[in-house]
Structure formats: C-alpha cells, structure tokens
Amino acid sequence: MGDHSIEQVKGVGEALQKNFEELGIYTVNDLLFYFPNRYEHYEIKPVSELRHDEKVSIEGEVVGDPVLTFFGKKKSRLILHLQVEEVIIKGIMFNRPFAKKQLQQGDTVTLTGKWDQHRLQITVNQYKKGKVKQDDPIQPVYYLKNILKSAQFKKIMMQAIDQFAGEIEEILPNPYIESYKLPTRAKALREMHFPSNFQTLKHAKRRFIYEELLLFQLKMQLFRKRDRERTKGNSQIYDASQVNQFIETLPFKLTDAQKRSLDEILVDLRAPYRMNRLLQGDVGSGKTAVAAIALFASITSKKQGAIMVPTEILAEQHYESLQSLFDGYGTITLLTGSVKGKKRKEILEKIKTHQVDITIGTHALIQEEVVFANLGTVIVDEQHRFGVNQRKTLRDKGMDPDVLFMTATPIPRTLAITSYGDMDVSQIDEMPVGRKTVETYWVKENMLPRLLQFIQKEVDSGYQAYVICPLIEESDKIDIQNAVDLYNQLQNTFPSSTKVGLLHGRLHSDEKEDVMQQFAANEIHVLVSTTVVEVGVNVPNATVMLVYDAERFGLSQLHQLRGRVGRGQAQSYCILLADPKGEVGKERMKIMTETSNGFELAEQDLQLRGPGDFFGKKQSGLPEFKVADIVQDYRALETARNDAQSIVYQDRLKDPNYYALKSYITKELNNNGSSFD
Ligand code: ADP
Ligand code: MG
Numbered sequence: 001m002g003d004h005s006i007e008q009v010k011g012v013g014e015a016l017q018k019n020f021e022e023l024g025i026y027t028v029n030d031l032l033f034y035f036p037n038r039y040e041h042y043e044i045k046p047v048s049e050l051r052h053d054e055k056v057s058i059e060g061e062v063v064g065d066p067v068l069t070f071f072g073k074k075k076s077r078l079i080l081h082l083q084v085e086e087v088i089i090k091g092i093m094f095n096r097p098f099a100k101k102q103l104q105q106g107d108t109v110t111l112t113g114k115w116d117q118h119r120l121q122i123t124v125n126q127y128k129k130g131k132v133k134q135d136d137p138i139q140p141v142y143y144l145k146n147i148l149k150s151a152q153f154k155k156i157m158m159q160a161i162d163q164f165a166g167e168i169e170e171i172l173p174n175p176y177i178e179s180y181k182l183p184t185r186a187k188a189l190r191e192m193h194f195p196s197n198f199q200t201l202k203h204a205k206r207r208f209i210y211e212e213l214l215l216f217q218l219k220m221q222l223f224r225k226r227d228r229e230r231t232k233g234n235s236q237i238y239d240a241s242q243v244n245q246f247i248e249t250l251p252f253k254l255t256d257a258q259k260r261s262l263d264e265i266l267v268d269l270r271a272p273y274r275m276n277r278l279l280q281g282d283v284g285s286g287k288t289a290v291a292a293i294a295l296f297a298s299i300t301s302k303k304q305g306a307i308m309v310p311t312e313i314l315a316e317q318h319y320e321s322l323q324s325l326f327d328g329y330g331t332i333t334l335l336t337g338s339v340k341g342k343k344r345k346e347i348l349e350k351i352k353t354h355q356v357d358i359t360i361g362t363h364a365l366i367q368e369e370v371v372f373a374n375l376g377t378v379i380v381d382e383q384h385r386f387g388v389n390q391r392k393t394l395r396d397k398g399m400d401p402d403v404l405f406m407t408a409t410p411i412p413r414t415l416a417i418t419s420y421g422d423m424d425v426s427q428i429d430e431m432p433v434g435r436k437t438v439e440t441y442w443v444k445e446n447m448l449p450r451l452l453q454f455i456q457k458e459v460d461s462g463y464q465a466y467v468i469c470p471l472i473e474e475s476d477k478i479d480i481q482n483a484v485d486l487y488n489q490l491q492n493t494f495p496s497s498t499k500v501g502l503l504h505g506r507l508h509s510d511e512k513e514d515v516m517q518q519f520a521a522n523e524i525h526v527l528v529s530t531t532v533v534e535v536g537v538n539v540p541n542a543t544v545m546l547v548y549d550a551e552r553f554g555l556s557q558l559h560q561l562r563g564r565v566g567r568g569q570a571q572s573y574c575i576l577l578a579d580p581k582g583e584v585g586k587e588r589m590k591i592m593t594e595t596s597n598g599f600e601l602a603e604q605d606l607q608l609r610g611p612g613d614f615f616g617k618k619q620s621g622l623p624e625f626k627v628a629d630i631v632q633d634y635r636a637l638e639t640a641r642n643d644a645q646s647i648v649y650q651d652r653l654k655d656p657n658y659y660a661l662k663s664y665i666t667k668e669l670n671n672n673g674s675s676f677d
Contacts, residue, residue, distance in 0.1 A: 004028040009160045016156070022147050031160050032168070035192050035208075035627060036140035039201070042110060042132040047085055052117035055125075059110045059132060060084035068100045082109065093124040102129065138195045157193050165190060171664045172211060173657050176643065182207040209628045209636050216625070217637075217644035218665055220421030224276075225648055227422070231274035231400050236376050238269060238297035246296045246329060250289065252432065258286050261426040265294050268402060268424070269301075269377065275402035278416065281428030282598040283408045283563025284435065288318070290428070291379045291406060292325055295358055298402075299330045303376025304351070305358045306401075308365050310382050312336045312509055313516045317538055318381075319360045330357040335365060338509065375401045382407060408563065409556045410598040412606045414634045417641055429599055437596045438566040440574040442550070442589040451546060451575060452493055458544050459498050459525045465544035466564055467528045470552045480504045480530070486548070487528040494526065503529040531557070540568035550576035550592075551585045555605035559598050584608055606631055 006025055007017050025031050042057045050056045060082035070076045078093040078100055091111050093099055103109055110132050113124040142153055168186040170177070177184070183191065183203050191204035243266075247254065254262070261279055268275035281287045295305035307322075309315050319334040326332055333347050333356045350356045354373035359365070363380075378401045405423070416425050443451065455465045467490065469482045487502040494500060501524035503515050518524045520539050527542075531553075545565045550558060558576065565572035576593075580586050591604050630637055647653060653662040 004164065006031060009156060009163060011156055011159055016148075019147050023145065028160055028164050031157065032164070032189055033626070034142065034157075037143045038141045039195065040139040040141055041198075042112065042128075044110075044132055047087060047089070047120075050115045050117065052115060054115055055113065056115040056122070057110055057112040057132065058082065058084050058089060058122060059108070060089065062103055062105050062107045062109060063088065065105055066100050066103055068097055070097075082111070087120060090119065090121040091124050091127075092121065093127065099127060103127065138198065138201065140193055140195070154193075161190055161193065169660055171660045172214070173652075173655075173661055175657075176210075176214075180206075180210065180639075182210065185211075205627060206636075208626075209633050210640060212625055212628045213633065213637050213640035214644055215665060215668070216418070217421065217641045218647060218661075219669060221644045221648040222665075222669070224422045227276065228273035232272050234274045234400060234402070235272045236269040236298055236301040236303055236402065238266070239300035242300045243293065243297050247293060249329075250325075252289075254289070255286060255428070255430050255432055257281070257428040257430045258290050261428055262290050262293055264424070264426045265290070265404060266297060269294065269297055274400050275377075275404060275424075276422070277404050277424045277426060278411075279404055279406045279426045279428070280410050280416070280599075281406075281408065282410065282431065283560065284567060285428040285431055287406045287408070287428060288321070288381075291404060292322060294404060295377055295379065296326070296329060298376040299357045301376060303374050304354060304356070304372050305377045305379070306365065306372070306375065307358065307360045307379045308363050308381065309360070310363060312338065312362055313513060314381070315360050315362055316513075322358070322360070326358070332356065332358045332360065335359055335361040335370070337362065337364060372399065375399050377402045377404065380405045382409075408598075409560055410602045412599070412602045414630050414637055415606065417637065418630050421641075427599070429597075436566060436571055438545075438562050438572045438574050440562065440576065440593045440596075442576045442578060442593050444579050445577065448577070451577070452490075454573075455526060455544055455546065456494060456498060459494075462522075462541075463543040463570060464519065464522060464524075464539065464541050465526045465546060466542055466561075467526060468545070468547045468561055469528065469530055470547075470549040480506050483528055483530050490526060490528060498526060499524050500526045500528060503527060505530060531561070538567060539564070543568070543570050543572040545572070545574045546577065547575070548577050550578040550589065551580035554609070555588055555592060555601045556598070558592055559601050562592075 005027060006012055006020050007014075009028060009031070012020070020026070020031065023034070025034055044057055044059050047058070050058070063081045063083050066078050066080035068076060068078050074095070076095055076097045078096060080091045080093070080103060082089045082091060091113075107129060108131055110128045110130070111122055111124045112126040112128075113122045115122055140154070142150060144150060144153055165186050168189060170185050172182065172185070176182070181203075182188070183200075185207075188204035188207040191200050192208065195201035195204070261281075265275065265277060265279070268277055279287055279290065291307070295307070298305045307315075307318055309318060315334060315336050319332065323332055333350065335344070335347055335351075339347060347356075348370060351359055352371050352373055359370070359372075361370075380403060410427075413425075416423075455467075458465060467486065469486050483502060483504045487500060491500045501515050501519055503512060507515070515524065515527070519527045519542075522541055542565050545562055547553065547558065547561055553561070558574075562574040565574060574592075576589055578585075578589050580589060588605075588608060591601065595601050595604070628636065647658070647661075652658050
C-alpha cells in the first residue's frame with residue numbers, strides 16, 4: 001500500500017492534518033495502524049463470575065438513598081447500594097456529587113469500575129441509568145492526548161478504511177495464514193478498529209501479534225545470518241583430544257548441562273562464522289569452568305583468548321583460579337588499570353607477540369591500547385554490565401573473535417530471544433551435585449537484634465557475613481551515607497573482636513581491593529556493602545547474606561546476592577529484611593524463600609513486574625511492540641521465532657510466495673539504515 005499523505009482521506013483538511021501530525025500520524029498507513037489501546041464493552045456477568053481487581057460492569061436497582069460526604073476542599077465520596085441478583089453491592093464514586101440527584105432509590109443503573117471481590121464493592125468509573133443494551137457494539141478507545149475527539153477520530157478512521165482498505169496488501173505468506181487460520185491483513189485491520197464481536201476481534205489481534213513478532217524475529221535472523229556470512233573464515237580448528245585431556249585434569253566431572261553448553265560452544269568455535277553466544281547459569285553452576293575449556297580449545301588452535309570482567313577484584317580472582325587450572329596448559333596474564341609503567345609495557349608487548357595465551361582484564365581492556373597477535377576467543381563476564389556496543393568496538397578494532405557472553409542473572413527465555421534475538425543462548429540449568437541450598441528467610445525489622453546475634457554466632461564459629469544496604473538509584477551520595485551509617489551502627493553493636501568492614505562505590509579501587517582482600521583472608525568478619533560489589537566475588541567462608549530493605553531489589557538481583565554465600569561446605573543463610581507494602585512485594589519475598597532456581601525466579605519476576613522493570617529502567621534494551629506483549633504472547637513469540645528461522649535459513653524469501661513479505665521487511669530494514677537487498 002502506497003504512502004498516501006493523511007490529507008488524502010476525505011474530510012481531513014489542513015487543521016485536522018496538523019492535529020493528526022501531533023499524534024505522530026502523517027500517512028494513511030500511520031492512521032490505519034494507530035490501534036485502539038483498549039476496548040469498552042458493557043457486558044453484564046453474574047456476580048459469581050466477576051473477578052477480583054478487574055474492571056467489570058454490574059446492573060441493579062438502587063436501594064436506600066445514596067450517601068454523599070465531602071472531605072478536603074473539593075473532594076467527595078458518594079456511596080450507594082444496589083440490589084444485584086440476591087446480593088447487595090456497594091458502589092463508591094469519588095468527586096461526582098451531582099450523581100446523588102440522578103441516582104435515586106428504585107432506579108435501575110449500570111455501574112462500571114474496579115471490582116473488590118472480598119467487600120462486594122465496586123469503585124465506579126462510569127455509571128449509566130437504565131439497562132445495558134446487550135447488543136451494544138464494542139467501543140474502541142484510542143489514546144488521543146486530548147488532541148482530537150474520539151468521535152471525530154473514529155469517523156476519519158472509518159473513512160480511511162473505506163477509501164483505502166482495498167490497497168492493503170497481504171504480507172504474510174499463504175501457508176502461515178492457512179495453518180494458523182489468520183484473517184487477512186485488510187480484514188483484521190477493520191476488525192481492530194471496528195470489531196464485530198469479541199471472537200473476530202480476538203483473531204484480528206492474534207494476526208497482528210503474530211505479524212509483529214514474525215517481522216521482528218525475521219529482522220533478528222537476517223542480522224544473524226548477515227553476521228555469519230560477514231565473518232566467514234572465522235574457524236578455530238581446535239584439537240579435540242587435547243581438549244578432552246584438559247577436561248580430564250579438572251578436579252570434577254562436568255554436569256550434563258555443562259557438557260551440553262560446551263558442545264554448543266565448540267561447534268561455534270569450529271564453524272566458519274563468529275560465535276555470538278550467551279551462556280546463562282546461576283552463580284556456581286560452573287560457567288567459568290566451561291569458559292576455561294573453551295579458552296583452552298582456542299589455545300590448541302594456536303590462538304589467544306581474553307576474559308573481560310566488570311571489576312578488578314573479579315579479574316584478580318579469575319586470574320588466580322585460572323592460573324592453577326592452566327598450569328602447564330597455557331600462559332595467563334592479568335592486565336588491569338593498576339598495572340602501570342614498565343610492567344604494563346611488557347605485558348602489552350607479550351600480548352602483541354603472542355607470548356601469552358590468555359589475558360584477563362576489566363572491560364576497559366578492549367578500549368585501551370591492547371593489540372592481540374591472534375585473538376580467537378573472548379569471554380565477557382556479566383553481560384548486563386557490558387554494553388552491546390562493546391561488541392562493535394572489538395570489531396572496529398579489526399578483531400572479530402568468537403565471543404561468549406556469560407551472565408549469572410538468568411534471563412527468562414522470552415526476554416532472551418527478544419532482547420538478544422540475534423544471539424544464540426546456552427543455559428546451564430543444573431548445579432553440580434552435593435551443593436547445599438542456601439536457606440532463605442524473610443523477616444521484619446523487629447527481628448534485627450536476633451539476626452545480629454545470629455551473625456555473631458556464625459562469626460564465633462569462624463564464618464563471615466555480608467550485610468547489603470540498598471542502592472538508591474537517584475543518589476549514590478545517600479547510598480554511601482546509608483552504608484557508612486550502617487557500618488558505624490554495626491561497629492557499635494558487635495564486640496570489638498568482630499571486625500566490621502565497609503565497601504562502597506566511592507572508595508578508590510585500591511581501597512576496595514584492600515577491604516576485599518581482608519574479607520577474603522577473614523580479617524574482616526562482617527562486610528557492610530552496597531550492591532556495587534554484588535558481582536562475582538568469591539569468599540567460600542561467608543555463610544550469611546543479610547539484605548536490608550530487600551523489597552527494593554529485583555528477584556534476580558536478590559538471587560545474585562544470595563549466590564555470594566553457599567560456596568563452601570557449611571550451611572549458608574540468606575536473610576531478607578523487608579516490610580513490603582503491597583501484595584506483589586509480599587509475593588516476591590515469599591517466592592525468594594521458596595525458590596532457589598534462578599531461571600524460575602527470573603520467570604516469576606517477569607510475571608510480577610513486567611519486562612520493563614525486569615532489567616531496570618536504564619538498560620532495558622527491549623524492543624517496543626505495538627500489539628504483542630512478550631510475557632502474555634510467549635507462545636506466539638516462540639512460533640514466530642521458529643518460522644523466522646526456517647524462512648531465513650531455508651532461503652524462502654526468494655520464493656515468489658514470499659515476495660510481499662520480503663519487500664516489506666527489506667523496506668523496513670533499509671528505513672532503519674541497515675542495508676539489505
Ligand atoms: P560460575 O562461573 O558459574 O559461578 P564456576 O565455574 O566458578 O561457576 O564454578 C563454581 C565452583 O564450582 C568452582 O569452585 C568450580 O571449580 C566448581 N565446579 C565447576 N563445575 C563443577 C562440577 N561439574 N562439579 C563440581 N564442581 C564444579
Ligand atoms: Mg567460529
């Protein structure tokens with residue numbers, strides 16, 4: 001369908017055109033795809049079928065006189081009672097004092113609003129005298145920002161559909177339309193705006209949800225394919241028998257999940273394209289072990305490897321554990337910001353001349369003056385903290401190694417395949433045998449004295465504790481003040497034999513390191529910290545994780561914090577200090593105490609908080625969908641992904657039946673500045 005300007009719709013003059021433009025509607029196409037954000041329909045259901053907290057309509061007869069009370073300056077509350085079936089239902093109406101005169105004893109009225117199942121009560125948004133007509137059409141409600149009147153908008157919409165519906169081309173290939181029983185594009189479009197009934201509306205929505213998800217997944221798959229073609233020749237021919245030998249030397253047997261992930265990674269290394277893979281797994285599930293094997297494989301193909309981590313402390317820990325692992329199998333070097341002067345020069349030279357096999361450093365590593373002789377594999381730890389742009393940075397520096405991103409924050413599959421749509425995903429979803437689960441408790445502030453006694457007892461037995469104070473996103477000043485206050489308070493509470501330490505983001509990196517080192521050496525027994533240091537630190541002797549104001553954290557983040565303990569032989573405890581106000585908050589705390597699987601928690605977090613909140617505001621990286629909801633439409637998302645994969649990898653876009661789809665998507669991609677043909 002051509003891009004007719006909006007003024008070509010009959011009835012749209014200059015003034016209206018301006019209004020439409022304010023809504024972001026410039027073309028007929030924009031208008032036709034400006035979908036209602038909801039629909040209104042007065043459907044009367046039996047009281048027993050009304051659902052708590054949902055918007056409902058009820059119809060009944062007013063009993064007694066409505067009671068009006070005023071409060072504040074202009075605020076009022078009107079309470080009325082309705083006889084509905086066999087029960088009396090209470091209606092509450094705010095700030096509409098005039099309704100008292102309109103609704104009198106004996107009147108039949110329809111109330112629409114939020115239903116409270118427990119109180120048999122409705123908070124009224126709308127009221128209407130008389131009975132509802134059962135054949136009332138479903139009313140679309142558009143988001144019009146008070147720029148246009150609804151009636152006027154609908155009139156123009158109707159006109160546009162009449163005028164241009166004939167030009168709306170089908171873009172989905174026939175086999176999909178048939179096998180999913182989808183309405184055609186033109187028909188579905190009309191239904192979206194002027195639904196005949198709920199059944200047809202449902203199918204229209206279903207169609208556009210699928211269409212939207214398919215187009216999105218097609219783009220992702222096209223990007224992925226292009227990336228693979230662009231990096232042809234990127235093959236690491238590792239020595240499988242040496243790799244197996246290396247695995248034999250590990251002090252443990254790989255779990256099935258580790259084996260599966262490793263196999264997927266090895267296929268990528270050997271394949272003639274660049275690996276772009278996300279490895280997800282709970283803290284302690286053995287991701288680093290898998291990464292180490294991948295790096296060793298790289299070494300056997302005569303290439304170098306690198307590990308990038310978010311903090312220097314973490315870089316050092318990796319350095320230490322890998323050194324013993326690679327003893328006799330490869331050379332390892334540590335390159336952090338604190339390595340300076342002559343030493344740094346030496347290291348850089350060694351990297352450049354391939355005298356070291358593996359370099360470990362912070363993410364800054366790739367932005368600095370480092371040049372690798374022959375970089376084969378990069379492991380990026382904690383994908384969340386590592387911008388997608390850094391992948392590009394590597395490429396821009398002329399390096400196109402196989403890249404494995406690791407994250408201990410499990411991302412629900414639906415988010416993984418949307419926000420990382422062009423990546424492959426491996427999951428380590430089981431723990432090595434013999435791990436004790438961390439006992440998790442949710443307690444309120446009044447338990448604090450007993451908690452501190454408990455911590456003292458653990459310290460007396462030789463163990464250690466973390467105490468986390470929350471991150472206040474708006475201000476890291478307040479944040480740090482909180483940490484300092486808590487630190488002082490705990491110092492006063494515990495006897496002087498119990499050493500309390502403090503860690504926060506404002507400390508100099510040397511200071512941080514010093515504190516961490518002391519904690520690792522059990523010279524500090526109780527470590528007060530902000531979440532800045534949540535990532536990756538390994539102190540197996542710590543058995544208690546106490547989190548203040550736990551309701552402020554996401555489930556995944558709490559889970560991540562919990563993963564700091566339970567790393568040694570002793571039973572460990574995670575204690576969530578929280579007094580959440582709402583039901584959702586309480587539910588979240590409860591889930592934490594009941595679930596120890598990170599993937600399960602992530603799914604639940606997503607259900608409770610929605611995708612926007614899941615990653616936190618700053619870094620959602622999620623595409624915006626117009627009709628689809630990636631949580632609710634999860635199955636459509638999977639279907640669309642599978643379809644997109646077969647369309648792209650079986651080269652079906654060349655098929656004449658796919659011509660409309662191909663030209664549509666090519667146009668969209670080119671509009672976004674990525675050239676495809
Ligand atoms: P992650 O990187 O996922 O947090 P690591 O690879 O650091 O996990 O493993 C955590 C600990 O478990 C390490 O001490 C490691 O040696 C050990 N480990 C890894 N894989 C296994 C396994 N299959 N069986 C037993 N222990 C393992
Ligand atoms: Mg490869």
